[in-house]
Amino acid sequence: MIKGLAKLSSLGIWVWMVLTPAIVNAQLKKSTPSKPNIIFILTDDLGYGDLGVFFQNQRREKADPKLPFQFTPNLDKMAASGAQLTNQYCNAPVCAPSRASLLTGLNQGNAKVRDNQFDKQIENNHTIATVLKTAGYATSVIGKWGLQGETKDEPNWPAHPQKRGFDDFFGYMRHADGHEHYPYEGVYRGKKEVWDNYKNVADSLSKCYTTDLWTARAKKWIVDHEISKGADKPFFMFLAYDSPHAVLELPTQAYPEGKGLKGGIQWLGTPGNMINTASGKVDSFVHPDYQNATYDDGKVKNAPWPDTFKRYATATRRIDDAVGDILQLLEDLKISENTIVVFTSDNGPSIEAYLPAEYVPNTPQFFASYGPFDGIKRDVWEGGLRMPTLVTWAQHIPAGKVVVSPSMLSDWLPTFADVAGVSAPARTDGVSLVPSLTGKGTQAESLIYSEYSEGGKTPDFKEFEASRRGRKRGQMQMIRLGDFVGVRYDIKSADDDFEIYDIVSDPKQTTNLAAVPSCEGLQAQMKAKSLQVRKADLEAPRPYDKAQIPSVELLDKTIPGLSWKFFKGDFPYVVSETGLVESSSGVSKHLGEEMPKSRPGMTLYEGYIKVATDGEYSFSLQASGKAYMRMHEAELIDADFGYQSVSQETQRVYLKAGYHPVKIYYLREAGKQPILSLKMRYGGTDWKPLKSTDFYHTK
Structure with a gap:
């Protein structure tokens, strides 16, 4: 069979799809690679509370008409078959630094991309992709990048993914392009560019909704890889969706019937008809579960959901369908048992929505997308940093496992290096999560630390604690030591006290323990550690950059x-x-x-x-x-x-x-x-x- 996908019939299905399973399987290697394939799925601004298994199912079970809820059946199924990481944090509460820390394994105290440095080039150094390539992996990134570095000489970006360890790239290069989910039509944010390695192919992508587009391309890449390389070479895929963030656009039609090799979203490869949902009406389909949904808005019983939230729920459900589609593909290709799949988000839910003025403003309050916490995107409260993370790895991660030990996105680089049988770079701040996932070995303690600067305020949501409603953000820090989280907002100096919360017994951070005498030592420890885990960066200045780093007390001679x-x-x-x-x-x-x-x-x-x-x-x-x-x-x-x-x-x-x-x-x-x-x-x-x-x- 030729490498890549065959030309497609007018019925919009792959020629090879009509082959019997036996013929398709004959094209795939029979042996199983010793190193697992890895798929890392990252969503954009999906909150901890947006997933059924983490929070929405609890709202549904309350049967309260004032509490509208979403469904994520495929992600719930993924959780049941693998692990839920209920205490995983993103490294920064906004996308560019969060994604950079994920890829490099560095916390925000050592990272080169910090604050709101969108489109800043990720440093020319170790990434998940470069490390896995030393272990023999094929590597690809599909979807949103935004770490390429600005240049007038495009497409020769200094940090193009192919210059940072990835063999293949298909997606949005610029950060802002990810604010539009129809690259060809540019419905609300104007036409965008989609790059196939170094070629802009946006003109061929009419009616391609990006969640569908990235999913189709991911399935194509996986099938191509299995046909051409299969067990001879494991693969790593970074699949970075640009939704549900920003425009809240709708798909053209219902998710296609079936899943996997012969169903679901498919890549057709014909310009103007690139995927099998590139037809119908752009920005039109609302999922049937939400089309006629009602709630008690406090004034009217059985009031229809505002269109904005039908859009949000549909966008989230589309991701859910896509994940189910990809997981089925792995089953169909008989590689599911040797593939690690991670699903998570880059930061907390957003209040942004680039929709026309007649739409109700987007707010994560409607579904309580921040879950049982306070804070959203750009906050270092738990709602801005706690991520909805799921992991499957058949025969290694027990079904239904719940991992409560704290971790960060920067832990995935050493985790993947561990399963690939290579050492992580010394510069990595993270630790391998294999022991906590598999139950084998002793889990090393993760370094939970974040710093971020932003000029806005925490939203004035009535659900949030009164002390933080409308609170100025400014320079912020978060550090977690054991069960305790320290938070500082609008920092003026290294001497500012942390607010201290027992995050296990008080996840909403309602009771500040900083004034409790028994926490004096913890306060000093947090102040010291928050200086000892970081280095100053001239492009992201902090009021504590020149604070003197505390020494350590040695009890031994x-x-x-x-x-x-x-x-x-x-x-x-x-x-x-x-x-x-x-x-x-x-x-x-x-x-x-x-x-x-x-x-x-x-x-x-x-x-x-x-x-x-x-x-x-x-x-x-x-x-x-x-x-x-x-x-x-x-x-x-x-x-x-x-x-x-x-x-x-x-x-x-x-x-x-x-x-x-x-x-x-x-x-x-x-x-x-x-x-x-x-x-x-x-x-x-x-x-x-x-x-x-x-x-x-x-x-």
Whole structure:
């Protein structure tokens, strides 16, 4: 069978679809790859409360006519067959930084894309795709990108997905294009561009509703891959829907009958008739479950739902149908048992809707899309950050599992590296979630931290706590330590107190525990940790950027020198030590000389640097090969991806006097004299070379 999809008949079905299942199956490899396929499905502005299994089913069960509700039957089925992650957070409460943190595995304290930096290029560094390619994966991204970097020389964007580890891209390149769900017609936001790698193909996409378009393309890509490569090469797909965000446009027609290989949404491949729903009337179909829906609006019983909310519910239901369609395709291709599917959202529900003035303004209040929480998109309250996350992986994740341990989107890079059998990069802030998903092994604690700046206010919703209605956002932070969440709004300095909530017993964050004497230590811990997990970024300034990072108190006696561990292996990049077993270890006398000359591998130095005076410190690192350095949990120096051997990398930080933990990873170039040089200076003084005896460790 030819690679790609065959030309289609006038009946609008694939030629190969009329083949018997036996013939289709004959085209697919019979063996099963040892590494699982991975599909990561990301929606845009879908709230925790929008899913039936997370919240809407509870509203339905109350049978209260004042509580309208949505249905998500396919996602509920997915939840029943796999795991619900009820405490997963996005890294930022708005799409661009959230998606960048997902792809790079960095929290917002270390990320290069922060705040409202839409269309800023994602850094040329490790991504989920580059890491999985080292494990032999084929990679694709379909849907919304928005991390390409601005350029007048399109389509040569500096951070085109194919320059960040993806083999194939089909979708919206620019962030704002995702505000329109009919790229050819541009019903409410004007005509948009859809890129097939480096070619704009929007002119061929008449009447293509993007949820359907991305789904059809995803199914086509999966089938093509299985026919051409199959078990010889696992795949990773990042499927990024641009709905239900923004225009709340409607599909052209009902979701096609059936699902999977022979039903549901199909790619036809003919310009002007690209998919099998590219006919009928644009922006017209309301799902039958909502067409005549009524509720008690407080004034009128059995009042019809406003059209705006019929649109929202239909858009969400379309995603639900699409997920069911894709899951059935995996069954039909006999690859479901070896495919991980993750479904989630990029941030909390939005109050935005780019609809004509005659429509009722969109508000997540109608369905309580924020669930049992306060806050929406652009808030660091739970409603803005808590995500509706589902995961299936047959024979590995028990059906109906509920994972309550906290996690973030940045944990997926190390999770996927783990299942693919490769090490995550050392720069990754996340941890593998495999233990909590499968029940095997000990789950490492995730770092739950977010920072964001926004000029608006938390909405004045009557359902929200009075203290935060209409509250100015400004500079914000959120940090979670165990069962407790700390939140700061409109931050003026690092000395501002966190509001503290027991998020397990008080998910709506109604009782601020900051004034409780027993929480004084927790307040100090949150203030310290929120400085120790981040580095300043000139393009996203914070009022605490120059605050002095607290040192740590050491109870054990310190000993001069850094402890070191050598990990044998031919590593393609500086890797995290998680899951590795050292082949030798000791205490260093000279940085760089502990690595055996005859064996490839990486040396990790660990210990503390002691500074005598509060103030500004600068560090400079040079290495033959690659290196990476952390201080506390923040990136200090990255000399790994793209690093030119022996070039100088510097970083400035503000430190309190005392001990500061450091990790230095060193991957020496084979056959070359080891060079690992680290210098430090205080303020404007001269640079001082640091020797191993300038560091300390404990037994």
